[in-house]
Amino acid sequence: MKNSPEITAHLNKLLTLNFNTERAFINTAEAIESDSVAKFLRLISHDRSQFIKALDSAIRDQGSVPEYPEVTVPLTIGYGLNEILKNIKASNNEEFIFTEIGKIQMMDIERYQAVINKFDFSEKLESTLKKQKENLVMTLYAINVYKDSCSRNKIAV
Template structure:
C-alpha cells in the first residue's frame, strides 16, 4: 500500500508537531523548579520523540519521505513559552497551562486525522495509541494544574 499525497502530508504534519512537542517539553523541563514536573516534562519529551520515530518509520514504510524538523509555528510557540517563562519568573502554573493548551491542540489533530479511513491497520493502531497517551498527558496536566 502506498499512501496518497494527502495522507502522507497529514502524517508529516503530525510528525512535525511531535518534533515541536518534544522540543516544547524539553524547554518546559528546563523552566520549572519542581522535580516532579521536570520528570513529567522529560518523560513527555521522550514519549514525543518515540511518537516521531514511529511516524517516521510508518511514513517510510509506505514509500513517502518524512519531514526532518518541526514547524515554524512550533518554533514560534516555543519562543513564546521561553519569553513567557522569563516574564513570569518560571511560573509553573503558566507553563502547565501552556503545556495543557498544546496537548489539547495535539489531541484535536489526532482526532481529526483519525477520521480518515484510508490508513493501513498498523498506522491506525499507532495513531490511536498515540492519541490515548496524549489524553493521559492531558489528564495528568489538569490534575497538576489544579494542585499548583
C-alpha cells in the first residue's frame, strides 16, 4: 500500500486520541456525581477500548508497531479536551454535561473524517475507520436524544 508510513502515522494519532479519550472518560466517570452520566461515560469509554484494539491490529497489519502514549504522563490531550473535562467535573447539570461530551464526540468525528478523506485505504481498513466514525455519530445522536429528554423533563416539571 502506498503511503504506508504516513498512513501508520495517522492511525497512531487516532490510536492516541482514543487511548487518551478513553482514560479521560474513565477518570471523569469516577469523579462525577451523576450515576447516569458516569454509566454513559463508562459505556463510551468501552467503545474507545474497542477502537483501540482495532487500530492496534490495523497498525500491525501495516507492518508497524502501535505507538501508545505514556500512561505515567499526566493526561494532556489538547484540542480543548482538558477544558471540557474540567467543565464536566465542575457541573451537576446533566444537560450541560452531555453537551460537553457531545463536543468531544464531534471533534473526534471530524478527525476521523479528515483521516478517511486523506488516504486511499484498503477496503478492510476503510471499513474499520468508517464503522468507528459511525459509532461516534450514533453516540452523538444518543447524546442529543438524552439532552432533548432532559429539556422535556424540565418543561414538564
